[in-house]
Amino acid sequence: MRDEMTNRPVSREEKLNRFAWKARRIFLGNRRQSGLLFQAFVYAMLISLGFVYLYPLLYMVVTSVKSLPDLLDVSVNWVPTALSGDNFKQAYEVLNFWDALWDTIQISVLPAICQTIACALTGYAFARYRFPFRKLAFALVLVTFILPPYVLMVPKYTMFSDYKLLGKLGTLVLPAGLGQGMNSAIFILIFAQFFRQTPLSLDEAARVDGAGESRIFVEIAIPLSIPAIVVSFLFSLVWYWNETYFLSLYLGSSAMGKADAMASLLVQLSRFEQSYLGYMQSLSQSWSAAHLSETVANEAIRMAATLIAIVPLLLVYLVLQKQFVQSIDRTGITGE
Amino acid sequence: MKGGKAVDNKRSKRRGWFSVTRRRDLKGLLFMLPWTLGFGLFFASPLYQSVIFSLNKITITARGRRMAYVGLQNYYDIFQKDIYFVERLRAFFTNTLLSLPVILVFSLLIAMLINQKIRGKGLFRAIFFLPIIVVSGPMLNMLIQEGATTIPLIEQYGIYDALLNLPYFLQEPINYLFSQLIMVLWYSGVPILIFLAGLQKIDTSLNEAALIDGASSWVVFWKITLPSLRNMVLINAIYTMVFLATSEINEVIALIRSNMLAPDRGYGIASAMAWSYSLGIALAIVLIYLLIGREKKPELHKIAVYRKKGGARHAR
CATH class of the missing domain: 1.20.5 (Single alpha-helices involved in coiled-coils or other helix-helix interfaces)
Known part of the structure; x- marks a missing residue:
């Protein structure tokens, strides 16, 4: 060689x-x-x-x-x-799937939309205007993130019950629409960061052409901030969807003593055992007493119920996977 | 942009309080209006009320709430008389102390792995971000009941025997860590996302320069990657702390709620508990901030010098 x-x-x-x-x-x-x-x-x-x-x-x-x-x-x-x-069929009936799904969609989509709008407005104000007490307000936004919401739980509960809001969607939509929803502070920071990166020259051009501040926001800032809006909406949606603690407190039947209160899929899942008991008893009345003995859901049924409860979001994730993963990058959350 | 701002300042000085820019800035307050309203209604006023509640004994009668001022009695009660509160608080903080570093290390590790040039990147990303979507209180509770959050192999490897040799106060949290390993890992969804975004922002020329200067990738990690990610580490640590503190399977929170709805305890006790808990968390966050803190100036300077040297040699 x-x-x-x-x-x-x-x-x-x-x-x-x-x-x-x-x-x-x-x-x-x-x-x-x-x-x-x-x-x-x-x-x-x-x-x-x-x-x-x-x-x-x-x-x-x-x-x-x-x-x-x-x-x-x-x-x-x-x-x-x-x-x-068979497990799925039972779990599906116990969870009351379609009603629960419709409730869940209302409970998560409406607050997500309101929260996104409110946070966009606030973030825009922080990024574009130097109004008095701006720094203080910004610090307060951070405080609202750090303070656990449980401190406010009791007074909020009494407040909602005073205004007869318990059991109504307003308990979620009102705070979300006023920038105090779930993790609103994070989204405010995202929007502020995002608007800071969009060019000022467009605003100035529009201003010279005689556009007012609100018109500039709607017609220039909003179309530019689609990535931030996507992030904010998707994460709000997921977080509201998965939240059950405040939901069952403000909207649940425990709050109202009413049976027709709203219950999301996951709230239904959290009280699966009781629902299953009721379901079995209702069956045994129509069939025979032999079924009464089986009142504890076995693990196959429970797992089937859990699977059913997470499948809708899983489907959303599979479809929008790219948006979830790439969105963070584009909003520049992690920017300096 | 900076030039524009300077001009703005000058103009506002010349025309005084009611200049065009000043008026425009005041219009910005309109954009702040919803948040300000919400802050007052749903944050400041409940906050104030909850302080008042925690200092009162509250009984609910047919005619509404009745408050009787008791001073710090509620706080005294929960720390001295309640058998669960202190115990659960202690358990929460020791568990957090252990799982927080684990979450941070794992999420950084996974972020660095996904950041490599690999095939099936999309698939792996999808897997590791999945927990962000599916994790929720009831779902985790179901899985914990089934024992599906612990890896069966761990039990077989005699870890429990090894645990018995440790001092008692360590046994319980480490046991918790191993038995709930998957859950702890599942909490690292958002941190992975943030670390990944941070990793992609690191200037690759820095790495290359260091490598050309003969640094091993180990050194590059400690001297370049980690310092550049310092802010991300801080953000992630605080985020994870808040997340753990507000997680729905948290037992302290369950206790607060059951006290709130219990007729003999009531809102007063629940508020006092919530306050003590929150102060503990606030303290923990301050500690995290002091520990990880902000980037120190001298180190930044060192990196700049490092880059300059590497760059110069590279050019030659």
Whole structure:
């Protein structure tokens, strides 16, 4: 064998040497490209961590399709012997799916819209105007984020009950529309940061052309801030969707003593045991008393219910995945 | 932009209080109106009331609430007489002390892994951001009941035996950490997002310069990556702290609520508890701020010098 460049014969030793270098480059990599070993390490880490992340969900899916014999059989672990759709049917009926879904959509979409509007206005004011007490107001926004909402829970509850708002959507929409919804402070900061990055020259041009401040906001600032609006709306939606604590306090039947109070899917899930009991009793009245004994939902039914409760958001996530992931980048949250 | 501002200032000085720009800025207050209203209605006034509540004994009668001033009695009661409150408060803070660093380290690790040039980036991103979407109180409760938040392997590896050798006050939180490992990891969704955005903002020329100067990637991580991410670490630490404190499966919060609706305890006790809890959290956040803090000037200066040297050599 001869060297390609100099065309002189290559000794056996040199050949081995070159081979060693080549192997070294492939496995350990160089400055420009990381080696195979490193790549393997990265993939191993990602896959194992990914598995840990997905483990509860996998468990949930597998358990939810198990039939009763499979549940009792210790040897059946990850692969059920038969798929059972019965769990889903029961869970679906106990959760009162369509009503709960409609309530959930109202409970999360309306406050999300109001919150986005209010935070956009506030963020715009912080970014574009130097009004008196601006710094103080900004500090207060941060305070509203840091102070846990539980301090305000009791007085808010009494306030809502004084104004006869308990059990109505207003308990969520009003604070959201006035910039005091869930994590409003974060969105105000996002909008402020975002508007700070949009060019002033457009505003000035519009001002010269005689546009008023509100017109500038609606026709120039809003179209420019679509990424921030998307982030704010999506995250508000998710956070309101997943919130149950204040929801069951302000809107739940415990607040009103009414049965027809609004209940989101997750609130329904949190009181699944009681609902299941009621469901079984209502069934046993029409069938036979034998069913009365089975009043505790087995884990397959509970997992099926959990799965049903998270599926709508999961679908939203699958469709809008890119927006969720990329949006943060585009809003420049993490900017200086 | 800066030039424009300076002109604005000059103009407002010349024309006094009612200059065009001044009037425009006052219009900005209109944009602040909703927030200001909300702040007064849904923050300041409830805040004030909750202080008052916590200093009163409140009984609910047919004719409405009756308040009797008791001073600091409520606070005394919850710390001296309540059997659960102090215990749960202690458990919360020790657990947080342990899980907070774990969350931060894991989220940074995962963010750095996803930031590599790898195949299936989108898929991995989707997996690691999934918890942001699905985590909620009832859902976690269901999974915890099933024991699905703990990895079965961990139990088999004799970790519990090893735990017995540790001092008692460490046993419980570490046990908690391992038994709820997946949940702790699930809390790192938003931190990963923030770290990832931060990593992508780091100037790659800095890294390259350092590597050319002969720094190993280990050194690059400690000297460049981590210092550049300092603000992100701070943001994430505070965010995670607030998130843990307001998480719905938090037992302190469950206790506050059950006290609020209990007839013999009432709003007074619940408010006092909420206040003590919040002060504890505020203190923790101040501690985090002092610990991680802001970027120090000298270090920034050092990085600049580092870059200059590397850049110069690179050019040569």
